[in-house]
Amino acid sequence: MAKTKSKAIGIAVGAPKQACSDITCPFHGNLSVRGRQFTGTVISAKMRKTAVMEFERLHFIPKYERYEKRRTKLKVHNPDCIAAKEGDVVMAMECRPLSKGKNLVIIQKLGAQKGFLSRMEARESSKIEKPKKEESKEEDEN
Secondary structure, three states: OOOOOOOOOOOOOOOOOOOOOOOOOOOOOOOOEEEEEEEEEEEEOOOOOEEEEEEEEEEEEOOOOEEEEEEEEEEEEOOOOOOOOOOEEEEEEEEOOOOOOEEEEEEEEEEEOOOHHHHHHHHHHOOOOOOOHHHHHHHHHO
């Protein structure tokens, strides 16, 4: 495979091996990155060129002088050359706003998270199910 032509983005991250023609890619397009870096897990990659990333943080409660865990979900741009999928641990960095709620771009894939599928299944099964409309209509008639 031939070397891909990519530019340095200003931090010590290796360029992806695969090339892409995405103009909003920091390596092969003209998107500059700056500001904060976040590391988290991709929980959804169903949208085109967009992924939803989640990470946990600690929030201090002054009244009880303790910390609680909180989850943050962010929409990030997923370039074709990186192509992160669900369960991947990724590093994202701030960039200019790409849409209303998307101002981060994935710059590196760090690997896969262990136990991701079982964690997601447990989270889905713990949700409260709403009663179906058909069942409630039958009860109203009787």
